[in-house]
Amino acid sequence: MVILLAPVLLTAQNQRPAFRERLLNARFNEISTRMQLDAAKAEKLKPIYFRYEKEKASVFIVDEERISKKDRENLSPEQEEKLYISRLERAKKLIEIREKFYPEFRTVLSPKEIVQFNRIEMELNRRMAQKIRKRLNEKEE
């Protein structure tokens, strides 16, 4: 049965990481364009950025723990507290990853550029979150 299911499982498994890679590529292209990095610098930065993002992805909430939008509105105080504490934990880990990767980023970027990099990433996150919210809200209406 495993042999029979192998093509399906492989197709399903390959789809998601490939898409994540494309998403990361697009994010990196946008950041490096806005930072006006030259090709050599961008090439050096790219593998560091990919490793940084992959490590961050390991911290994000796992699918089994995700709460749907509907359920989120009816949480008990205990569930709300648990959610907040787990978000704080994840935030701590994300900051640790930023700290851990700082020396690596520093091999390519100046401290000023690292601050600029973080700011552009934040703007990108905001813009993406807005677009997602807009699309999901449009569907609901």
Added chain:
Amino acid sequence: MNSEFDFEKIGKQMPYKVPAGFFDEITNSTLEKAKERERKSKIRRIYTIVSVAASFLIVVSFAIVLNVQRQKHQPDNVVMVEPVKTEKPVVDSVFANAAEVVKTENEAEMPVTAKPETLDNLLAEMTDEELDQLADDLNDELFVDELTND
């Protein structure tokens, strides 16, 4: 009622009787049963083969459908360029020494030129469920961004 059993009273009589023709029919009936068993086992084997083949077909069709769907979701900005046919001279080895017979061979190449994908295009490709998950991840990032940026 007398419950005591006197073995002496039975003598040399057989206490059991064999039905008439039992030994004549035993061979036939045993052979019949064996044939029946073989027939059932053949049917079972056919059922097994058919069900394995059916499962295989289902799985293969499912994989094909998934693949077709994935191809449908290929980004619009990836341009598949028509194969470029170049004429490349090939010297036929048989005639190489006698005369220079030069043939031409159509060399098919499949160059794929891809414009860099934009985030907007990729977001448009994502399902609602995937967007919901990405929104969760972005919320975590924004939470950290707010804590760390001034």
